[in-house]
Amino acid sequence: MIILGIDPGTALTGFAVLEKSKDRDEKPKVIDFGCITTHPGDTMGQRLVDIYTEIQKLIKEHKPGKVSVESLFFFKNAKTVMQVSQARGVVLLAAAKERVPIVEFTPLQVKMTVVGYGRAEKKQVQEMTKQLLDFGNLDRKSKHRKKDDAADALGVALCAALVVDKLKA
Numbered sequence: 001m002i003i004l005g006i007d008p009g010t011a012l013t014g015f016a017v018l019e020k021s022k023d024r025d026e027k028p029k030v031i032d033f034g035c036i037t038t039h040p041g042d043t044m045g046q047r048l049v050d051i052y053t054e055i056q057k058l059i060k061e062h063k064p065g066k067v068s069v070e071s072l073f074f075f076k077n078a079k080t081v082m083q084v085s086q087a088r089g090v091v092l093l094a095a096a097k098e099r100v101p102i103v104e105f106t107p108l109q110v111k112m113t114v115v116g117y118g119r120a121e122k123k124q125v126q127e128m129t130k131q132l133l134d135f136g137n138l139d140r141k142s143k144h145r146k147k148d149d150a151a152d153a154l155g156v157a158l159c160a161a162l163v164v165d166k167l168k169a
Helices: 044-062 077-099 107-114 122-132 148-168
Strands: 002-007 012-019 028-037 064-070 102-105
Touching: 002 148, 012 044, 012 148, 028 044, 028 148, 044 077, 064 077, 064 148, 077 102, 102 107, 102 122, 102 148, 107 122, 107 148, 122 148
Parallel strands: 002 064, 064 102
Antiparallel strands: 002 012, 012 028
C-alpha cells in the first residue's frame, strides 16, 4: 500500500510518500518526501490553488491507497489556525476528488504511535521516524527535505502505516 502523508500549511506543506509492504517485519519504504512551497507575495487564494495542484500531482503520480493528514490542534494565533485549516481543506478536497481514503491524526496521536509518548519532542519523533523507515538510496540532503514540515509529514505517513498494522492484528 502507498501512503501519502501530509503536514498542511500555507507557506509550506510537508509531504511524504511511503510504501508499506504486507510483511509486518519490513520497514515502510520512503518513496519521496519534501515540501510544497508557496510564494509569500501571492494571494491566499493563489497559494491554496498551488497546494491543491501539487497534492493532485502527488496523488496522480504515486496513486496512494490512503492519505494521512495531520489534523488541527490548538493554536494561540487565530489567523494561523484559519490559514492551516484552509490548507487542510484543499488537501482533503484533492484526496476526496480522487476517491482516496483519508485518515487524520493529531500531533499527540502521531507522537504516541511513533515514539510511544504523547509529549515527545519534535527531535524524538524525527529520530524514531529515521529508525523506523527505509530510506533506501533516497537523497535526504536536498534543501526541501531538510525542513521540519517534511519530517512531520514522514511522521504522519508512518503513523498511518503503523496503525494499518495494528488494525490488521
